Amino acid sequence: xxxxxxxxxxxxxxxxxxxxxxxxxxxxxxxxxxxxxxxxxxxxxxxxxxxxxxxxxxxxxxxxxxxxxxxxxxxxxxxxxxxxxxxxxxxxxxxxxxxxxxxxxxxxxxxxxxxxxxxxxxxxxxxxxxxxxxxxxxxxxxxxxxx
Amino acid sequence: xxxxxxxxxxxxxxxxxxxxxxxxxxxxxxxxxxxxxxxxxxxxxxxxxxxxxxxxxxxxxxxxxxxxxxxxxxxxxxxxxxxxxxxxxxxxxxxxxxxxxxxxxxxxxxxxxxxxxxxxxxxxxxxxxxxxxxxxxxxxxxxxxxxxxxxxxxxxxxxxxxxxxxxxxxxxxxxxxxxxxxxxxxxxxxxxxxxxxxxxxxxxxxxxxxxxxxxxxxxxxxxxxxxxxxxxxxxxxxxxxxxxxxxxxxxxxxxxxxxxxxxxxxxxxxxxxxxxxxxxxxxxxxxxxxxxxxxxxxxxxxxxxxxxxxxxxxxxxxxxxxxxxxxxxxxxxxxxxxxxxxxxxxxxxxxxxxxxxxxxxxxxxxxxxxxxxxxxxxxxxxxxxxxxxxxxxxxxxxxxxxxxxxxxxxxxxxxxxxxxxxxxxxxxxxxxxxxxxxxxxxxxxxxxxxxxxxxxxxxxxxxxxxxxxxxxxxxxxxxxxxxxxxxxxxxxxxxxxx
Numbered sequence: 001x002x003x004x005x006x007x008x009x010x011x012x013x014x015x016x017x018x019x020x021x022x023x024x025x026x027x028x029x030x031x032x033x034x035x036x037x038x039x040x041x042x043x044x045x046x047x048x049x050x051x052x053x054x055x056x057x058x059x060x061x062x063x064x065x066x067x068x069x070x071x072x073x074x075x076x077x078x079x080x081x082x083x084x085x086x087x088x089x090x091x092x093x094x095x096x097x098x099x100x101x102x103x104x105x106x107x108x109x110x111x112x113x114x115x116x117x118x119x120x121x122x123x124x125x126x127x128x129x130x131x132x133x134x135x136x137x138x139x140x141x142x143x144x145x146x147x
Numbered sequence: 148x149x150x151x152x153x154x155x156x157x158x159x160x161x162x163x164x165x166x167x168x169x170x171x172x173x174x175x176x177x178x179x180x181x182x183x184x185x186x187x188x189x190x191x192x193x194x195x196x197x198x199x200x201x202x203x204x205x206x207x208x209x210x211x212x213x214x215x216x217x218x219x220x221x222x223x224x225x226x227x228x229x230x231x232x233x234x235x236x237x238x239x240x241x242x243x244x245x246x247x248x249x250x251x252x253x254x255x256x257x258x259x260x261x262x263x264x265x266x267x268x269x270x271x272x273x274x275x276x277x278x279x280x281x282x283x284x285x286x287x288x289x290x291x292x293x294x295x296x297x298x299x300x301x302x303x304x305x306x307x308x309x310x311x312x313x314x315x316x317x318x319x320x321x322x323x324x325x326x327x328x329x330x331x332x333x334x335x336x337x338x339x340x341x342x343x344x345x346x347x348x349x350x351x352x353x354x355x356x357x358x359x360x361x362x363x364x365x366x367x368x369x370x371x372x373x374x375x376x377x378x379x380x381x382x383x384x385x386x387x388x389x390x391x392x393x394x395x396x397x398x399x400x401x402x403x404x405x406x407x408x409x410x411x412x413x414x415x416x417x418x419x420x421x422x423x424x425x426x427x428x429x430x431x432x433x434x435x436x437x438x439x440x441x442x443x444x445x446x447x448x449x450x451x452x453x454x455x456x457x458x459x460x461x462x463x464x465x466x467x468x469x470x471x472x473x474x475x476x477x478x479x480x481x482x483x484x485x486x487x488x489x490x491x492x493x494x495x496x497x498x499x500x501x502x503x504x505x506x507x508x509x510x511x512x513x514x515x516x517x518x519x520x521x522x523x524x525x526x527x528x529x530x531x532x533x534x535x536x537x538x539x540x541x542x543x544x545x546x547x548x549x550x551x552x553x554x555x556x557x558x559x560x561x562x563x564x565x566x567x568x569x570x571x572x573x574x575x576x577x578x579x580x581x582x583x584x585x586x587x588x589x590x591x592x593x594x595x596x597x598x599x600x601x602x603x604x605x606x607x608x609x610x611x612x613x614x615x616x617x618x619x620x621x622x623x624x625x626x627x628x629x630x631x632x633x634x635x636x637x638x639x640x641x642x643x644x645x
Contacts, residue, residue, distance in 0.1 A: 003576040011318050018325055021340055034601055036332040036339055039594040043325045050318045060312045068575050069371030076367055076568055079543055083560045086547070095544055102540035106370060125541050129548055139201055139552035
């Protein structure tokens, strides 16, 4: 797999977007002569050059871990759903479900003892983290439906 | 230079029962996280930034220093017991620590590693106290051109941490600089790259960026690649060094601590390299070099003294010049910025109490680290066996709670996830993450001061002012040296292969 080519294409797109945005910057009429577009253009230009190099090279070396694991992306998606539900349903409702479900999913085999472990983790984990943040550190967590 | 009142005040702040309790808990937390394969001291520090935000700056930074000390020190446990360094800093410890454990000398290896870690931290801490104020006094004379030149010199560290392919480090470093330009331009007070998202007017937050980059990406890695640990040999015997070991290695302690401190000062080289260099030097100086790698205590002492000494070394350059020596110090600097504390030489002028609080926390934490490890090494070793199915969800929820707590914004959680995803892809493809942080922190410093220099038309300052000229020359020399070294390595490799 030509991973460096993909990173190069990604870099080119990001730098292109930033470079394009700078075209809309107007000089405020004070301060220095170069304006606020100067630095981002310089950096974007650098990224474009390196990206082109990466695209041309395609694959610099195999690297020890040059594969992406589907399980990591599934984990990421589960995390993203958890984050999306937080403001809607609240920390105290979503977190136990997330903790319990994740523990079972990562653990693989679903046995009776694993289910008990997941339930304990869900309740105890949520209680401890919630207490530490809200009572111990006096910070708010999303309240959602309970708010 | 030595402000008695401030020192007393700083001691007073660190030596309260509450603060000592916080330090003890932080050291223990750092020890546990540092010992768990897959979790790093960097990750622990990133997670703690939002927590530190709920404390006064002195206490918050003291807590983070304590976690840093604990995290680096604990890596030796798993390196010795299961041949898996908890953090990269303990790579060299494996070479002799694990063979010692296999011979039934795990307790002796851990005991020596603990004492060596303590001596390394204290040695570099003394260097920090002695030399940092003078470097800061020198650096306080810096004007725009000097600040830009120093920051450019700091950016050259990207080359050192770029691994095999420089282009990979360059692109992550440049992306860090670019992402840091999002938000209101500090020189003009005008919004840029906000993409009509009001939450981006303040820029991309340092907390979600750091937690995403170092914690979320790491969790994705851990969840997809379960770490298969060997059954830990917990019959380790008494965890303490013998007096003979200490007496026979006093020169090894000093040499390795010195090497660790010096290597720590060099931006982005880090404790792992310090340990390897010291290990090699200890081997050269030993009367029995052929025994190295088979389980000799000198190897463990060399590695552990040096990797812990790199903490003080990295703090010297971070506190005086505002240059992050490695990812943990980048996070410490980031935390200082979030607390509204000036970093760099101004820190010594404007916040001497903070500097002394960091000094004392370093010493107190290293003492606590030694006591905890000598007393509880076996118990900590057991905790490290917590399975991923429990660890990963809990740490992720802590990431979420920590990032949310900083600004009460769900948007920040999205930023954390996106940066975490990008960090995971970069990491898997062999793109180093440290340059991103270096670019993210140093980019705004360069832009702001360069533009201010432009506005007064003083570009010639780069060559006419000696300090900026020296730092620019150092930056050029550093780049040339690194490139030549890379080329030499490339040409040697094919020859070695044949």
